Amino acid sequence: MTHLRSGSLVLAFIASVALAGLDHTARAQAPNEPQRGAPIGAAAPAQPGRGRRSAGQPRKRVLAWADTRNGQAQHESIGHALAIIERLGYESGMWDTFIRTDSNIISKNPTKTDGTPASGGPNLGNIDAIFFAGHRDVPLTASQKEELLQFVREGHGFVAAHVALTAFETWPEFGDLIGARFDGHPITGAGVVINENTAFAATRHFPPSFDFDDEFYQASQFSRDKIDVLLRLNVKPGERGVHADGDYPLAWTKSYGKGRVFYGSFAHSSATWDIRDVQQMYFQAMLWALGAVDGEPAPHPMRGAAGAAGGRGSDPRQLP
Secondary structure, eight states: OOOOOOSSOOOOHHHHHHHHHHHHHHHHHSSTTBBBBBOOOOOOOOOOOTTOOOTOOOOOOEEEOOOOTTTTTOTTTTHHHHHHHHHHHHHTTTTTEEEEESSTTSSSSBTTSSBOOOOOOOOTSSOOOOOEOOOSSOOOHHHHHHHHHHHHEEEEEEEEEEEGGGGGOOOHHHHHHHHHHOOOOOEEEEEEEESSOOSSSSTTTSSSSEEEEEEEOOOOOOTTTOEEEEEOOOTTTTTTTTTTOOOOOEEEEEEETEEEEEEEOOSEEEEEBBBBBHHHHHHHHHHHTTTSSSOOOOOOOOOTTTTTOOOOOOOOOOOO
């Protein structure tokens, strides 16, 4: 599958999404396979008003942040993931994205490397949400850590993907923020994913169960009393390397103070970020974190493949 290397984000597939009527119609043709977009760079007509919202609806501001300096394994997908988030915001007109791979901007008053105040650009005082794909112990000062926690507690959004679960291993409070900790990836390759809630905006386009191929991060130190599990990997309790209870969450939401937090284990490879259903999940997760989609986290016991519809807000909007 081709990757995003130019300024065109699947405009052909975006047009087809708008005409498809969408998720469940396409799903009827291939009920257990994630839908893939047209190849990146496919020819498409210009989209009038692309990247703009109507008067009175200013775009939100999202910081796409991925400091990987201490990454144990440098994932090639991270740059592509940041570009996808930027494109989803631009094409929909819902948010502007500021991509940064340094961490100085995690402050209301960022500084340059020499310690003097930085001017302009994104900071915790002028953005609405963060998309985070940092790896292992991201270097933040004690004051930056507190400012980040306060940013989310005060009501801002925090969407984290894949390697983010490995981040800040020596910072206990981050575990409270994201809702779990990394415990390896004993399952890599083909698997079956259970959709525990087919009503939530970020997962409503997935069927109750579906086949997926990925490096599935295993979460530990989580409580189902505190996180609302949306997707989990279907595993046998006691399977090699898997927790004894067989509970293997892959995507969840939670509250942190007044803030909205989403984590998704998808996607390890760059190609996976080109899958339409993966893009749809993160698109809706960003809308939810930004407060554009209703729904409160509802922690629950492990559910079967039948899922559970209802009890949450959702939004019919699809990829732009």
